[in-house]
Amino acid sequence: MSTKSSQALRLEVPTDFGFTEEHALLRQETRRFLNERLPMGELRKLADAGIAFDRGLWKEIAELGWVGLVLPESMGGAGLGWLHLAILLEEMGRRLVPGPFLGSLLAGVALREGANDAQQARWCPGIASGDLVATIALTEAGGAFETSGVAGTADPVDGGWVLRGRKTHVLGGADAGLVVAPFREPSGAVSLFAVETPNAALTAERETCIDATRPTARLSFDAVRVARDARLEGDAATAWNAVLVRGCAAIAAESVGGAESVLLTARDYAIARKQFDRQIGFFQAIKYPIVDMMCGIELARSLASGAAAALDAGSPGAETLARMAKAHASDVFANAVRKGVQIHGGYGFTWDCDVHYFFRRAMWSRAMLGDAIHQRRKLADVLFDR
Amino acid sequence: MSTRPEETESKENAEFRRDVRAWMAANKPAHPGFKLPQSFLEVESERQFEFLRAWQRKVYDAGYLGLDWPAEYGGKGDPLKRQRIVSQELNRAGAPFLVNVIGLQWAGPTILAFGTEEQKKRHLQPILSCEEIWCQGFSEPGAGSDLASLTATAEPTADGWLVTGHKVWTTLAHVAKWMILLARTDQAAHKYAGISYFLFPMDAPGVTVQPLVKMTGEGGFNQVIFDQAPMPKSALLGQLGQGWQIAMTTLTFERGAAEGTGGGQATPSESSIRAVVDLAQRVRREGRFAAEDPVIRDRLVQLWIQEEGLRLTGQRARVAGLNMDDRPLATRLMNKLVYSELGQNLTEFACEVLGPDAALWLGDPCAPDKAEWPRAYMNSFGVTIGGGTSEVQRNIIGERVLGLPKTK
Ligand SMILES: Cc1cc2nc3c(=O)[nH]c(=O)nc-3n(C[C@H](O)[C@H](O)[C@H](O)COP(=O)(O)OP(=O)(O)OC[C@H]3O[C@@H](n4cnc5c(N)ncnc54)[C@H](O)[C@@H]3O)c2cc1C
Numbered sequence: 193m194s195t196k197s198s199q200a201l202r203l204e205v206p207t208d209f210g211f212t213e214e215h216a217l218l219r220q221e222t223r224r225f226l227n228e229r230l231p232m233g234e235l236r237k238l239a240d241a242g243i244a245f246d247r248g249l250w251k252e253i254a255e256l257g258w259v260g261l262v263l264p265e266s267m268g269g270a271g272l273g274w275l276h277l278a279i280l281l282e283e284m285g286r287r288l289v290p291g292p293f294l295g296s297l298l299a300g301v302a303l304r305e306g307a308n309d310a311q312q313a314r315w316c317p318g319i320a321s322g323d324l325v326a327t328i329a330l331t332e333a334g335g336a337f338e339t340s341g342v343a344g345t346a347d348p349v350d351g352g353w354v355l356r357g358r359k360t361h362v363l364g365g366a367d368a369g370l371v372v373a374p375f376r377e378p379s380g381a382v383s384l385f386a387v388e389t390p391n392a393a394l395t396a397e398r399e400t401c402i403d404a405t406r407p408t409a410r411l412s413f414d415a416v417r418v419a420r421d422a423r424l425e426g427d428a429a430t431a432w433n434a435v436l437v438r439g440c441a442a443i444a445a446e447s448v449g450g451a452e453s454v455l456l457t458a459r460d461y462a463i464a465r466k467q468f469d470r471q472i473g474f475f476q477a478i479k480y481p482i483v484d485m486m487c488g489i490e491l492a493r494s495l496a497s498g499a500a501a502a503l504d505a506g507s508p509g510a511e512t513l514a515r516m517a518k519a520h521a522s523d524v525f526a527n528a529v530r531k532g533v534q535i536h537g538g539y540g541f542t543w544d545c546d547v548h549y550f551f552r553r554a555m556w557s558r559a560m561l562g563d564a565i566h567q568r569r570k571l572a573d574v575l576f577d578r
Numbered sequence: 579m580s581t582r583p584e585e586t587e588s589k590e591n592a593e594f595r596r597d598v599r600a601w602m603a604a605n606k607p608a609h610p611g612f613k614l615p616q617s618f619l620e621v622e623s624e625r626q627f628e629f630l631r632a633w634q635r636k637v638y639d640a641g642y643l644g645l646d647w648p649a650e651y652g653g654k655g656d657p658l659k660r661q662r663i664v665s666q667e668l669n670r671a672g673a674p675f676l677v678n679v680i681g682l683q684w685a686g687p688t689i690l691a692f693g694t695e696e697q698k699k700r701h702l703q704p705i706l707s708c709e710e711i712w713c714q715g716f717s718e719p720g721a722g723s724d725l726a727s728l729t730a731t732a733e734p735t736a737d738g739w740l741v742t743g744h745k746v747w748t749t750l751a752h753v754a755k756w757m758i759l760l761a762r763t764d765q766a767a768h769k770y771a772g773i774s775y776f777l778f779p780m781d782a783p784g785v786t787v788q789p790l791v792k793m794t795g796e797g798g799f800n801q802v803i804f805d806q807a808p809m810p811k812s813a814l815l816g817q818l819g820q821g822w823q824i825a826m827t828t829l830t831f832e833r834g835a836a837e838g839t840g841g842g843q844a845t846p847s848e849s850s851i852r853a854v855v856d857l858a859q860r861v862r863r864e865g866r867f868a869a870e871d872p873v874i875r876d877r878l879v880q881l882w883i884q885e886e887g888l889r890l891t892g893q894r895a896r897v898a899g900l901n902m903d904d905r906p907l908a909t910r911l912m913n914k915l916v917y918s919e920l921g922q923n924l925t926e927f928a929c930e931v932l933g934p935d936a937a938l939w940l941g942d943p944c945a946p947d948k949a950e951w952p953r954a955y956m957n958s959f960g961v962t963i964g965g966g967t968s969e970v971q972r973n974i975i976g977e978r979v980l981g982l983p984k985t986k
Contacts (some may be wrong), residue, residue: 203886205890205893205895207587207896208896208897209894209897209900211897211899211900215899217900219899236898258635352893366688381601384758452902459982461978462982462983463981464985470983471982471983473976473982473983474982474983474984474985475973476969476973476985479972479973479976479982479985480969480972480976482976482980482982483972483975483976483980484972486908486912486975486979486980487912487915487916489977490891490908490909490912491884491887491888491891492887492907493894493900494888494890494891494893494894495883495886495887495890496889497894497900498886498890498893498894504852513886515888516882516883516886519879519883520883520884520887525582565876568875568876568879568880568883569872569875569876571879571882571883572872572875572876572878572879574850575855575878575879575882576855576858576859576869578873
């Protein structure tokens with residue numbers, strides 16, 4: 193499978209982004225729930241105890257319909273769009289919601305875009321209800337996200353398949369009941385496989401992730417035997433492209449939320465903290481970086497909402513916008529945490545200050561699914577070589 | 579489903595857009611063969627001015643200006659959306675800018691908001707038709723960023739006022755019929771309360787307009803000296819002492835509305851990004867096209883992302899629910915800061931792409947694109963300084979939007 197690019201330079205987004213009262217309500221309810229359920233003190237408790245996947249919380253957000261938000265109602269999902277999801281993820285990002293949400297989301301995308309009806313019917317309802325924790329293995333050692341980097345192999349054996357390879361940074365990799373992963377067939381084509389766990393030949397080793405809210409693992413497929421119908425029977429290139437594009441849009445939205453929290457924290461500190469008999473926010477060397485942080489976040493928010501709205505509208509510019517959103521939101525979030533620590537001074541360098549939790553998230557999010565350098569390289573091909 | 583704007587807008591608007599587009603194609607003037615200013619800030623010669631004035635007149639006569647202004651003042655009373663479509667199509671067609679920008683975008687809306695019926699009837703239509711050009715007399719040698727420290731005075735007489743003072747950097751004053759003028763009318767009052775806002779006739783006696791030369795060598799702005807220059811009672815806009823408040827309204831129009839006026843070299847748009855791509859595909863560096871250099875590609879994409887982000891931010895500003903509820907004005911107030919700095923970054927980058935030929939200036943026969951890029955880079959400072967500097971914009975955003983302590 194070659195990386196299929198449907199990028200276009202026309203980046204129009206519906207005038208009103210397709211925004212409705214329903215979207216406003218979702219934001220309101222999400223914020224209210226997370227303010228109560230996951231105040232910073234609670235998040236600290238989980239993160240400091242190394243609980244990156246809290247099954248209680250998972251059950252609650254599944255019951256709220258978040259886990260199946262964009263899966264169709266016929267499969268137990270809420271049947272909502274990507275602008276809904278962008279809003280939800282922005283709010284989740286503000287609160288650093290832990291868990292394998294993104295893995296489950298993108299496994300769902302892979303199944304919807306790349307599996308046949310029977311396969312979708314088999315797994316999607318469980319994913320939507322949260323009972324089946326699913327994930328997707330997006331990268332291998334070597335750090336490739338585009339399919340050209342897939343080195344794991346799938347060999348046909350006795351009507352089934354044998355899978356070999358190592359996948360890294362898999363969200364919820366040690367917790368999932370279903371892992372979707374790409375492998376290369378002898379023909380050279382890459383296909384997606386859905387592997388149910390436990391499987392004796394599949395071992396998961398938890399990673400020590402810089403972001404304690406991300407339950408990541410390294411997976412070893414040591415001749416994992418799967419049935420014939422474990423291979424997703426759809427267009428793998430299309431499915432993988434959808435996973436990358438929607439994953440970029442999702443991480444971008446979540447990063448906007450994370451950066452927004454850092455902005456508000458830095459702003460509040462610049463107002464509260466006094467030195468030289470003044471609030472430090474009086475000093476323009478503090479004020480201007482906070483303003484620039486805000487401007488960057490607002491542009492990133494526009495790109496993330498624009499990408500989501502373009503996905504909802506099926507606009508040909510969606511991929512370009514999603515890659516732009518990922519690139520820009522990664523940079524903006526990274527800049528926000530960097531300035532965020534500095535603005536808090538010595539306190540900012542302590543474990544007590546909340547900023548490092550966001551710092552860690554920013555480090556993770558910028559690197560996954562293709563960092564800004566990678567995205568911009570793809571975008572340059574669109575800009576220069578169409 | 580495709581989502582080009584013409585397909586997401588109403589049938590009537592889509593038809594309107596088609597008409598405007600067809601009209602632009604048929605009526606856009608050919609390049610006159612002499613150097614044109616890059617924006618309304620650099621209009622220096624008579625022939626430049628007449629060319630641009632004729633173009634605005636033509637657009638107005640075709641019914642494409644003042645669409646959202648009431649019909650009794652020369653407009654059409656249509657929704658703002660219609661005027662926005664025209665602006666977009668002007669941009670798209672690469673048409674010349676509308677020269678009476680200060681009238682159209684700043685003075686006009688301010689008069690609509692604060693003017694008497696008589697003032698609206700008198701002033702608005704000639705702004706649209708370009709019969710009467712407007713300039714803005716706010717800044718003084720001692721009062722730039724700290725505008726409220728201005729010292730020009732208007733002394734009351736039996737039938738009006740006499741103005742004495744010194745305004746500077748006054749764009750278009752050399753061709754203007756009118757000036758929006760800030761002058762002190764009460765020396766005893768508080769700094770802000772003593773200022774009034776006037777619609778001043780530039781042909782009054784006692785007014786001297788002296789052109790200033792820009793760093794590019796071009797003209798376009800001036801200093802204006804007032805020596806007991808008379809204006810009638812009807813020149814006052816709003817109430818006596820309300821000048822500061824009205825000026826803030828004008829500045830809001832100036833900073834917010836400046837985007838997409840089809841005006842400036844430093845108003846980045848998809849077409850300005852395209853123009854740099856095109857440049858990189860023509861210019862060779864070390865034996866290969868600049869467009870093949872990965873560093874150049876990466877940097878231009880960074881600018882492209884910001885340009886798209888800014889464009890979508892303008893679009894998002896109109897969707898209340900997608901703006902932060904604790905700072906609903908953020909997306910509007912940041913506009914001027916972001917587009918002016920982006921314009922500066924983009925034009926500077928274009929000069930870097932040019933390599934050694936960026937050193938060739940206006941008039942050199944080998945200068946790429948007639949030295950438009952170094953000229954545009956220099957002119958970009960007009961936008962990061964004029965209308966309130968980038969630093970002042972950051973103060974405003976920090977204080978009014980984010981609630982940070984005031985720098986005074
Ligand atoms: C091309 C152009 C066209 C113009 N056209 C017009 C016009 O038509 N009508 C008109 O009235 N004016 C016009 N102006 C004037 C313009 O509004 C002023 O130049 C501008 O407001 C800055 O004032 P100043 O030049 O006095 O600079 P100053 O205020 O002296 O500023 C000097 C430097 O100090 C910084 N600074 C000042 N105060 C602060 C602060 N509180 N915090 C941080 N930094 C600060 C500034 O950002 C700047 O970098 C124009 C200017 C230009 C460049």
